[in-house]
Amino acid sequence: MNPPVDAETLSRLQAAYVATFPDKLQRLEQCLEKEDWANLQRFGHQLKGSGRAYGFPKLTALGADIEEGAISRDRAALKGLCQELSAVMNAVRHERQEVSNAP
Amino acid sequence: MHLSKRVHIVLVANDDKDILRLMAAQVASLGATQVMQASDGEEALRLVETREPDVIVCDINMPRLTGFQLCQILKTPEFARFNEVPIILTSATYRDVVAEQVARDLGAYAYLQQPHEEAELIRLVRLALRHDADRGEDPAILTYRGTIAVIDDDPDILIFLSQVLGADAWRVLTAPSGQEGMQLLQDRRVQIVLLDYQIPDISGRDILAHIRRKHPERVVIMMTGHGTENIVVDLIKAGADEYVRKPFEAAEILDVCDRAYRRFSFLRIHEQFQDKLDRLKEMGDYLDHLIRYSEESIFSCDAAGHVQVWNRGAERMYGYTAAEIHGQIVDEFLDPPEHQRKAPDVVRILQERGAFSEKEILRRRKDGTIFPVTATYSPITNPHGTMIGFSVIEHDITTMKRLEEELIRSERLRAITQLAVTTNDQVNTPLGVILGYAQFLQRKILALEPEDMDALKTIEKQVLKIKDIMNQLKRLSQPMVKNYPIEGVEMLDLTHSR
Numbered sequence: 001m002n003p004p005v006d007a008e009t010l011s012r013l014q015a016a017y018v019a020t021f022p023d024k025l026q027r028l029e030q031c032l033e034k035e036d037w038a039n040l041q042r043f044g045h046q047l048k049g050s051g052r053a054y055g056f057p058k059l060t061a062l063g064a065d066i067e068e069g070a071i072s073r074d075r076a077a078l079k080g081l082c083q084e085l086s087a088v089m090n091a092v093r094h095e096r097q098e099v100s101n102a103p
Numbered sequence: 104m105h106l107s108k109r110v111h112i113v114l115v116a117n118d119d120k121d122i123l124r125l126m127a128a129q130v131a132s133l134g135a136t137q138v139m140q141a142s143d144g145e146e147a148l149r150l151v152e153t154r155e156p157d158v159i160v161c162d163i164n165m166p167r168l169t170g171f172q173l174c175q176i177l178k179t180p181e182f183a184r185f186n187e188v189p190i191i192l193t194s195a196t197y198r199d200v201v202a203e204q205v206a207r208d209l210g211a212y213a214y215l216q217q218p219h220e221e222a223e224l225i226r227l228v229r230l231a232l233r234h235d236a237d238r239g240e241d242p243a244i245l246t247y248r249g250t251i252a253v254i255d256d257d258p259d260i261l262i263f264l265s266q267v268l269g270a271d272a273w274r275v276l277t278a279p280s281g282q283e284g285m286q287l288l289q290d291r292r293v294q295i296v297l298l299d300y301q302i303p304d305i306s307g308r309d310i311l312a313h314i315r316r317k318h319p320e321r322v323v324i325m326m327t328g329h330g331t332e333n334i335v336v337d338l339i340k341a342g343a344d345e346y347v348r349k350p351f352e353a354a355e356i357l358d359v360c361d362r363a364y365r366r367f368s369f370l371r372i373h374e375q376f377q378d379k380l381d382r383l384k385e386m387g388d389y390l391d392h393l394i395r396y397s398e399e400s401i402f403s404c405d406a407a408g409h410v411q412v413w414n415r416g417a418e419r420m421y422g423y424t425a426a427e428i429h430g431q432i433v434d435e436f437l438d439p440p441e442h443q444r445k446a447p448d449v450v451r452i453l454q455e456r457g458a459f460s461e462k463e464i465l466r467r468r469k470d471g472t473i474f475p476v477t478a479t480y481s482p483i484t485n486p487h488g489t490m491i492g493f494s495v496i497e498h499d500i501t502t503m504k505r506l507e508e509e510l511i512r513s514e515r516l517r518a519i520t521q522l523a524v525t526t527n528d529q530v531n532t533p534l535g536v537i538l539g540y541a542q543f544l545q546r547k548i549l550a551l552e553p554e555d556m557d558a559l560k561t562i563e564k565q566v567l568k569i570k571d572i573m574n575q576l577k578r579l580s581q582p583m584v585k586n587y588p589i590e591g592v593e594m595l596d597l598t599h600s601r
Contacts, residue, residue, distance in 0.1 A: 005353035009270050013263060020259065042256075045301065049328045050259035052350035060350045 017054040018096055021089040028082055040070035058088055111232055114139045114156035116147035118165045129221045130228055144168020158231040163194040178210040189231035193217050204368055207245040247274040249364055254284030255299040267353045281305025295363045300327035315342040322363040403494040408432045408446025420499055422469030439467045453482040453493055474501045523576030530573055538566040
């Protein structure tokens with residue numbers, strides 16, 4: 001069994017991933033606005049696949065819910081999930097900013 | 104980057120003198136290069152220590168110290184000053200990923216398959232002199248463990264896998280769509296494909312089918328976030344070598360890629376063995392056919408004389424079937440009791456003199472009849488040169504011997520008749536004189552005593568007998584004319600024809 005990826009590589013990967021959060025949130029909102037179920041499903045599916053790999057299992061769980069919500073076309077649930085995702089992503093960004101600003 | 108002006112030292116090591124000379128001359132053609140030659144691994148190591156070459160071009164299969172061992176030694180901390188000297192390993196024996204993988208693991212710079220192209224050798228030496236580690240797709244440079252193509256429409260996954268696999272010494276090529284993935288697979292040399300199941304433009308399942316058709320040697324790892332029993336069975340049946348469920352962690356993907364590469368290597372080794380086995384089988388079948396259907400008696404025995412192979416010619420000649428004689432001591436079956444010789448004697452002669460022939464020995468058939476054969480004995484040795492048995496090819500010379508005897512008889516007869524012809528003339532004249540005088544005396548001397556007359560008649564009778572024998576001998580020397588009956592032929596009556 002290979003050891004987990006080293007901290008430095010993971011940190012670099014996470015930084016790049018976190019940098020895409022605003023874009024992701026914007027894309028999600030647009031899809032929700034247009035009720036683009038296919039792309040909402042794809043968005044959720046991809047988030048489910050990538051979140052845990054980058055060390056954010058919470059994003060994987062939210063991605064799975066978004067995918068389910070898109071399949072069942074549950075607008076209300078998706079709206080709530082969108083807000084929850086925004087909160088999680090913003091929290092992650094703040095946390096990382098604080099870490100990088102720490103002396 | 105250009106080669107510096109100083110004279111570079113390149114060590115070429117190979118136990119084949121012709122190849123060594125050729126490679127040395129080819130490397131020397133680079134210019135500003137001093138080439139040293141070593142004909143075995145130990146000599147190469149001595150030269151490395153004393154002359155400190157800039158590049159080593161080394162055969163893998165060398166006596167005393169193999170290329171692998173030399174590489175291993177020069178990469179140890181004890182040889183720290185040579186750790187960075189690029190080693191180009193070459194081999195005619197090993198092929199493909201098998202040798203490449205070992206060479207890479209040992210830290211060799213590049214691998215060159217023999218027989219080599221001059222341009223390729225020069226290119227690699229030139230690159231090694233520049234210490235150029237990354238030549239993109241250059242398959243000969245052993246910087247990377249292998250190349251993995253990742254086809255996935257999720258850019259986050261592409262970035263993640265590029266980074267994680269790249270950090271683990273894989274060269275990673277990415278494609279964000281099925282179309283681009285297909286193009287990449289066509290253009291680039293790839294060993295492993297990490298393929299997403301759900302790609303919008305072309306499904307991962309279709310790309311998998313395409314790979315199996317066009318590039319069956321590539322190992323395909325399917326990635327899916329929609330794992331169901333049916334999907335797993337379908338993908339494995341469609342030819343997926345590995346299956347990984349999203350979301351995954353870095354360690355999981357590294358493990359699956361390691362497994363995939365081991366599989367890739369195993370399949371290549373298996374392919375090479377299979378190829379060699381097929382060729383051996385083909386040759387074996389050919390030899391088997393040759394031996395099996397030969398008119399000559401061919402059999403082989405182990406060193407103790409137990410029959411191992413018994414062909415149809417031997418079955419016909421001796422009357423024993425292969426099943427009857429297989430595993431039996433050959434002398435007890437074939438040699439007449441008074442002529443029996445033991446297999447160890449044959450083995451001893453073969454060891455002393457090598458293959459040998461007997462112009463005529465006697466053999467015994469199953470029915471007990473004795474007959475003469477010519478026999479050729481040849482040693483059978485194992486790959487280490489130890490004799491493990493012998494083969495015997497025999498030819499029944501009964502007919503040949505009969506013809507030989509008939510020939511001798513007819514030669515003798517011919518000599519006798521020639522003598523008869525010669526003597527006939529010489530003997531007939533004195534016989535005529537004796538006969539004439541015997542008859543003359545009978546007529547002339549009237550007052551002969553009856554016993555004297557009898558004596559003269561006896562002379563006459565015996566002379567006539569000798570003449571008759573002489574005439575018979577003379578007839579023998581004349582060519583024989585056989586009268587063949589003419590059947591079914593009606594003679595034309597020419598007197599009544601017009």
